[in-house]
Amino acid sequence: MDWEQIESIGDEHIPGSADTPLRDDAFEMDDNTKIEQIAAHFKEIMHIMGLDLNDDSLKGTPHRVAKMYIKEIFSGLNPANKPDVKLFENKYQYKEMLVEKDIELYSNCEHHFVPIIGKAHVAYVPNGKVVGLSKLNRIVQYYAKRPQVQERLNIQIANELKQLLETEDVAVVIEATHLCVSSRGIKDTSSSTVTASYHGVFQQEAKKNEFLNYTK
């Protein structure tokens, strides 16, 4: 692939595979070593841009950025940080859809490393098991804390819920603003991107509409 093609994949945000492209040795290095090394490289980037790293306000930035990458905004790359989700018996025999809407979503575009900010709405129809509501938020946040493309984020959340809840009856809708579109490039400040994945009963028009009605 030539650079022009590679550039346009990034600018058009064309998604690749559903799995985050990670190397096999992605977690052989421990977090502290990663932070140290990223800090050193980030310092170099700032230096190249001509910033004075002796300035009191800038001095701590390389370490701060590195720590934020590993411990916060990209912590979802590491499976060790995956939320531990306990399932409960569906005691009430609740058989309707459960919708968790307006889940705050902060991610970062993998093509520009700038924020994607939005909301996720997730729904499932309980099979035998249910989860604590806050766990749905945690699953969304775990996958959001990776360099992402919105389509992949959507698919990863849906796949995780299907597997975890042992049901196909899962729906995920994400509505988000991409800062790489609003603050740079074409500088469109009003557009947002909506992605959706509907599985099982949510592929039926009536169920899909019921879900979408709740999310309004």
Ligand SMILES: [Zn+2]
């Ligand atoms: Zn981008």
